Amino acid sequence: xxKREQSLAxxxxxxxxxxxxxxxxxxxxxSLGADVxxxxxxxxxxAIHTESLGVTPELSAAExxxxxxxxxxxxxxxxxxxxERIAKCLLTAxxxxxxxxxxxxxxxxxxxxxxxxRHPRLIFAxxxxxxxxxxxxxxxxxxxxxxxxxxxxxQLGAADKAPICMPYKAVLMHGGLHAAAAIAGAxxxxxxxxxxTFIDISTAQAMAAxxxxxxxxxxxxxxxxxxxxxxxxxxxxRYPTAxxxxxxxxxxxxARSGEQYHxxxxxxxxxxxxQNPRYQNAYGMAMEYPDxxxxxxxxxxxxxxxxxxxxxxxxxxxxxxxxxxxxxVVKDEQFLARDFFEDIEVDGKSYLLPGSPSVVVRAAG
Amino acid sequence: MIPNFKxxxxxxxxxxxxxxxxxxxxxxxxADVIKIESRKKLDGNRVRIRKGGAGSASGGLNExxxxxLWHEFNGGKRSVMLNLKSEVSRELFVKLIKQSDLFIQxxxxxxxxxxxxxxxxxxxxxxxxxxxxxxxxGQDGPKAQQRVYAPVMTALGGQEALTGEESGEVQGAMxxxxxxxxxxxxxxxxxxxxxxxxxTTGRGCMIDLSxxxxxxxxLGEAIVEMQATGKVPxxxxxxxxxxxxxxxxxxxxDDQWITLSIGSDPEWESLVALVRETDPALGExxxxxxxxxxxxxxxxxxxxxxxxAEWTGKFSRDELPAKLQAAGLRSAPVYESDEMEKDDHFLAxxxxxxxxxxxxxxxxxxxxxxxxxxxxxxxxxxxxxxxQSSVDVLTTLGGLNEEQIGLYQKEGHFD
Numbered sequence: 001x002x003k004r005e006q007s008l009a010x011x012x013x014x015x016x017x018x019x020x021x022x023x024x025x026x027x028x029x030x031s032l033g034a035d036v037x038x039x040x041x042x043x044x045x046x047a048i049h050t051e052s053l054g055v056t057p058e059l060s061a062a063e064x065x066x067x068x069x070x071x072x073x074x075x076x077x078x079x080x081x082x083x084e085r086i087a088k089c090l091l092t093a094x095x096x097x098x099x100x101x102x103x104x105x106x107x108x109x110x111x112x113x114x115x116x117x118r119h120p121r122l123i124f125a126x127x128x129x130x131x132x133x134x135x136x137x138x139x140x141x142x143x144x145x146x147x148x149x150x151x152x153x154x155q156l157g158a159a160d161k162a163p164i165c166m167p168y169k170a171v172l173m174h175g176g177l178h179a180a181a182a183i184a185g186a187x188x189x190x191x192x193x194x195x196x197t198f199i200d201i202s203t204a205q206a207m208a209a210x211x212x213x214x215x216x217x218x219x220x221x222x223x224x225x226x227x228x229x230x231x232x233x234x235x236x237x238r239y240p241t242a243x244x245x246x247x248x249x250x251x252x253x254x255a256r257s258g259e260q261y262h263x264x265x266x267x268x269x270x271x272x273x274x275q276n277p278r279y280q281n282a283y284g285m286a287m288e289y290p291d292x293x294x295x296x297x298x299x300x301x302x303x304x305x306x307x308x309x310x311x312x313x314x315x316x317x318x319x320x321x322x323x324x325x326x327x328x329v330v331k332d333e334q335f336l337a338r339d340f341f342e343d344i345e346v347d348g349k350s351y352l353l354p355g356s357p358s359v360v361v362r363a364a365g
Numbered sequence: 366m367i368p369n370f371k372x373x374x375x376x377x378x379x380x381x382x383x384x385x386x387x388x389x390x391x392x393x394x395x396a397d398v399i400k401i402e403s404r405k406k407l408d409g410n411r412v413r414i415r416k417g418g419a420g421s422a423s424g425g426l427n428e429x430x431x432x433x434l435w436h437e438f439n440g441g442k443r444s445v446m447l448n449l450k451s452e453v454s455r456e457l458f459v460k461l462i463k464q465s466d467l468f469i470q471x472x473x474x475x476x477x478x479x480x481x482x483x484x485x486x487x488x489x490x491x492x493x494x495x496x497x498x499x500x501x502x503g504q505d506g507p508k509a510q511q512r513v514y515a516p517v518m519t520a521l522g523g524q525e526a527l528t529g530e531e532s533g534e535v536q537g538a539m540x541x542x543x544x545x546x547x548x549x550x551x552x553x554x555x556x557x558x559x560x561x562x563x564x565t566t567g568r569g570c571m572i573d574l575s576x577x578x579x580x581x582x583x584l585g586e587a588i589v590e591m592q593a594t595g596k597v598p599x600x601x602x603x604x605x606x607x608x609x610x611x612x613x614x615x616x617x618x619d620d621q622w623i624t625l626s627i628g629s630d631p632e633w634e635s636l637v638a639l640v641r642e643t644d645p646a647l648g649e650x651x652x653x654x655x656x657x658x659x660x661x662x663x664x665x666x667x668x669x670x671x672x673x674a675e676w677t678g679k680f681s682r683d684e685l686p687a688k689l690q691a692a693g694l695r696s697a698p699v700y701e702s703d704e705m706e707k708d709d710h711f712l713a714x715x716x717x718x719x720x721x722x723x724x725x726x727x728x729x730x731x732x733x734x735x736x737x738x739x740x741x742x743x744x745x746x747x748x749x750x751x752x753q754s755s756v757d758v759l760t761t762l763g764g765l766n767e768e769q770i771g772l773y774q775k776e777g778h779f780d
Contacts, residue, residue, distance in 0.1 A: 007555075007562035020586070032558050047628075051607045052586060055593045065585030133739060136710035140695045144603065144611065148624045151702035153603075153613060155540040156528065162613045163622055163699055164602050166538050167527045173583050174547065181550045182735040184557035185368055185394065191564040195366035200736035204697075205714060208705045209734040210546040212717075213382075215702035216433040220416055225701045226620075232540040237413055241516065243525060243537045250535060252520040256381070256409055282414050314511060321517035323526040323535065326588055327597045329581055332521075337506040340578050351592050353585050357548075357578035358555040359503065361571040363488040 006033035007360070011187060013095040014039060014086075015070070016110070019047040019142065020169045021203050022099040022127045023066040024176030029095070029183065030069040031356045037089065038067060041075045041082070047142065056347050065353055068344050083109040090115060095183055096124045102132075112198045122196040123186045127179045129172075131202030141204070143169035150207035155214065158229045174210075175203025221287055231290060239285035239293060240264065243323065248305045250323040258282055260318055267316040268300050367740045371395040373560075375467040377442070378402075381409040382515065382545035383499045383576060384471035385438035387552045391467070392441035393733045393742035399461065399758055400439060402751060403448040404780045406472070410435045411751065430750055431725060440720060440730055440744025443754035446779040449480050453778040457763045458482070463491050464762055467556060471499040474509045484571035494569040495559045497552045503575030513577070518544030522580025527587065529600030536600070540702075547583065548576035609662035610673045613699055616682035622699035623677055623685050630658055635692045640676050647676055715741040722747045755779065 011034040015026035023038075030036040040046070052062035059067070073089075075082045086108055090096075096115075098105065105111040105126075112124045126132050129141035129149070139145075147153045147165040157164035165171075179201045186197050214232070218225050223234040230250075231242035239261065241254045255261045261282070265274045273279060273296050278289075285293050301309065306322035313320035324332070330352055335341060342355045373396040377388040385400075385408065392398040402408065404426070412425060413432045427435070447454040459482075462468060468487065470477070477483050487494055498504055501513030501521075516539045519525050524544075525537040555572045563569055581588075587598045605611040611626040627633050633656065641648030650672055655661030662669055677685060682698045689696035700708070706717050706729070714736065717729040725747070733742040759765045765773075773779060 007558040010565075011561075024583075028554060032554075051605070051628075053590050053593060053606075055589060061589040061593060062586040064589045130710065131714060131736065133736065134710040134713040136690075136708075139690050139697070140693065141697060142626060142628075142695060144605075144613075144624045144626050145695055145697035148613065148622075148697040148699040149705060149708075151700045151705050152538075152541060153622075153624075153699050154701045154704075156538055157530065157536050161530065162603070162615070164528070164530060164536060164613075166524070166541070166543070167598075167601065168584060168587050170524075170543070170583065174543075174550075177547065177550045177554065177583075178734065181554040181557065182737075184554050184561060185370075185735075186366075186737070188557045188561040188564070189366070189368035189370070191561055192372075193366060197366040197368065198738050200739070202714065202734065204705075205711060205716060205734040208702075208711065208716065209731045210543075211541060211702045212706060212731050213434055213437055214540045214542070216437065219703060220431075220433050222416070225703055227540075230535070230537050230539075236516075236539070236542075241539070243516075243520075243535065243539065250520075250526070250537075252516045252525060252537075252539070254514050254516045254539075256514060257412070286414065310511075317512060319512050319514050319517055321513060321520045323520045323537070324523055325526050325597050325599075326523045326584065326591050329521075329523040329584075330588060330591075334502050334506045334508040335578065335581070338503055338575070338578070340575075340581070351589055353588060354578070354582040357503075357551055357575050357582050359573040359575075360559070361484055361573060362568065363492060363570075364485055 008184070008187070009033035011035065011094045012092055013037065013097060014089050014093045016098040016100050017048065018044070018099050019172055020062055020066060021172035021176040022097050022179070023048050023062070024173045025097045025125065025127055025179040025183070026070060027066045027068065028177065028180035036070040038070045038072050039075050039086070039089070040072060059346060064346055064351060068353065079107060086110055090119055090122070094121070094123060094187065096122065097127065097179060097183065099127050116196070116198070120196055121190060121194065123183055123190065123199065124196070125179045125183050125199040125201060127175055127201045127203060129203050131205060132200040143172045146171040146175070146204040146207065149204040151211040151215070152207055155211065155227050157227050159227055163227060171207045172203050175201055175206045178206040223287060235286040235290050237286060238282065239290055240297065242290070244294070244298060244301050246301045246304055246306055246309055251301070251306055251309050251320055252323065253320045255319065263316045263318040267312045267318050271296070367737045369395040371397070373397065373467065374465045375399065375469065376401060376461055376465045378470040378472065379408065380471060382438060382542060383548040383552065384469050384497070385410070386546065386549035387469055387497065388442060389438045389440060389744065390553055390733050390742070393744050398442040399754070400442045400444050400749065401447050401458070402444055403446060405448055405450070410438060426751065429724060430748060433728065436720065436728055436730055436748040439748030441746050442749055443758060444749035444752055445755045445758040446752040448778065448780055449482070451778040453773050455480065455482065457759060459490060460763055462487055462494065465491070466493070466495065466560070468494060468496045469552070469556070473512070474498070474500050474504045488569060488571070492569060493563060493567060495556055495563060496569070496571040497556050497574055498571060499548055499552055499574045499576060501576050503578065504573040515542045515544035518577045519580050522577045523584055524580050527598060527600055529602065531602030531604050533599045544576050544580055548574060548579050551579045609659065609666045610669050612670060614674045614677040616677055616680055616685060618681065621682040623682055624695070624697050624699065625673060625677065625689060626695040627662070628695070632694055633657065633662065635694055639688065639692050644676060644679065715743070718743040720744060720747050
């Protein structure tokens with residue numbers, strides 16, 4: 001039996017989340033064994049509930065995924081009662097994670113400035129689209145704004161159409177991951193120093209920090225930044241790097257060295273066209289005329305299915321992978337062999353959910 | 366309190382993004398990160414095709430360290446050359462392992478075991494050691510040996526097939542390299558948690574991180590949706606089933622865009638008021654009773670989108686979001702990936718920081734995007750030249766003198 005981590009087993013987390021970023025942060029901490037209590041107010045509108053498919057009258061798809069292993073605590077009564085309840089919860093909390101507005105936090109007696117003096121060991125993380133400081137800290141936003149501001153949408157989609165976003169609030173989720181990692185770092189540091197801290201995560205900034213790397217590469221090669229459909233501009237520095245059609249769908253091919261390009265040619269039976277110096281010019285193929293090379297490669301790909309191409313790629317040590325749909329993902333033998341998915345039951349129905357991607361191996365004996 | 370991990374020593378044998386990015390964050394937080402390198406298997410960011418196409422198709426060491434991603438992921442680290450196929454290097458590696466807190470690596474599963482340096486051996490040598498081994502599929506299972514990079518990981522994890530136009534046409538998200546960055550921060554979460562636990566138990570561990578599983582773990586909502594409806598999710602572009610209007614709309618100028626998203630009836634009223642204020646004639650077309658409610662707006666979404674585009678196109682990208690935000694509405698400019706660093710908001714949050722390089726001048730390197738009480742962790746020095754700290758590390762931690770180092774170098778033990 002594979003052992004997933006429980007390394008935060010004695011950590012208590014208070015979560016006040018409205019959307020998936022803070023909720024994912026809480027779920028990641030819960031998956032590591034933390035005792036996560038999600039505080040909810042009956043009168044509050046929660047995007048995690050209203051902007052996700054309602055699966056049961058109480059739970060959306062996002063909540064089923066992100067609230068597992070947590071305890072839900074309803075904050076009822078008047079404001080004074082809520083403040084009292086929160087103050088009590090804070091006595092035993094190690095971590096607060098929230099995406100509430102500053103005004104909401106102040107009203108609940110939960111603004112960082114208010115609690116730090118009384119709870120110097122507390123780690124307080126606020127996860128919002130624009131963050132807690134800076135001239136746009138008060139801007140409103142959700143995942144759409146985060147993807148736009150972070151430079152994600154600007155890179156995705158066809159050149160002659162509007163930019164597009166990654167699905168399922170990917171940038172808010174990524175911000176939640178950053179928050180969880182920063183919280184874990186702060187917990188470790190607290191175990192050495194005894195001190196808590198305030199962590200300010202902007203989901204847009206967390207993603208922008210990643211996206212900027214693509215622009216640095218393009219700037220290095222003097223290539224314009226422009227979304228270009230299924231191939232990143234400049235082929236990320238090496239041909240082939242793109243999504244290609246094949247007989248039964250799409251595959252991704254991505255070479256990271258000249259050797260791998262030659263492995264691709266070997267996989268294709270070393271076609272005669274490859275002898276042309278034009279198709280030995282790594283820079284030209286990646287940056288200047290990748291479409292021309294595609295026109296030689298795609299007819300060959302179209303003869304084979306995704307699985308046939310993966311098999312040939314493995315034989316020739318060439319990185320190629322199928323674009324899997326989610327129904328294929330959940331049946332993948334690799335994930336099943338590693339006990340990656342877990343079952344949870346909601347209203348008498350069982351749901352399969354992805355578990356933690358980290359397996360812990362301890363010293364034998 | 367601002368975390369500082371200067372007491373942590375980290376060994377890294379990493380290539381490309383996932384593990385080097387983890388090492389960079391640790392370095393930015395003060396840890397002593399020693400990058401072990403060999404000419405036989407250099408970090409991918411040392412061997413990128415040169416600017417202008419110089420060099421062979423196979424690439425080779427970028428001697429002047431000019432590729433910017435090298436510094437993004439390796440700032441503040443020390444480089445020491447060891448070739449673990451040499452017994453001399455393996456003995457030195459063992460000495461370093463015994464004096465380290467962390468060991469992170471992302472080469473193909475099994476390579477360390479083949480050298481007699483598998484995780485169980487390393488834990489015997491240093492029971493407090495925390496390790497992260499990152500790979501596409503994880504260290505075991507029937508596909509563990511398959512070679513995969515970030516875009517393949519997101520394809521195998523279902524992310525690429527879900528990203529596309531509202532028509533369902535797949536476009537993918539390859540430029541984002543999500544499979545690498547997502548793995549890096551999952552790795553950091555795991556290793557910090559393991560270090561936290563080590564303070565109680567005194568025991569280290571090896572964390573086997575599957576980068577593909579990490580991609581799938583972000584798609585739990587979609588997987589629940591699929592099971593609840595019986596339908597396999599497909600690309601939906603920018604469409605929302607819950608908010609209207611909601612999307613990316615043209616602004617004035619060539620290929621300029623903004624977002625706009627309305628989530629409630631009062632927000633719609635505010636938007637209509639703003640349209641009427643700025644363009645009374647156009648505002649008349651918006652006065653449709655059915656659109657005062659979300660259901661009506663969702664039903665007529667296509668028609669409303671066209672009207673929104675007509676209105677947003679009259680403003681500049683950098684002007685309209687501020688106007689909408691002032692009205693209490695969600696909006697943002699759609700930035701290219703080199704533009705956000707110039708925004709006053711990110712400037713104020715120290716999104717990048719200047720790092721001087723002796724040959725390349727001052728470089729703007731991305732900071733770790735975690736603000737601890739207003740402090741943004743960042744590297745103070747550029748990525749190291751190959752083997753820059755070999756002598757320093759091998760004398761202070763390896764127990765060699767300079768003469769021995771020179772001899773071993775001459776004999777090829779470190780290449």
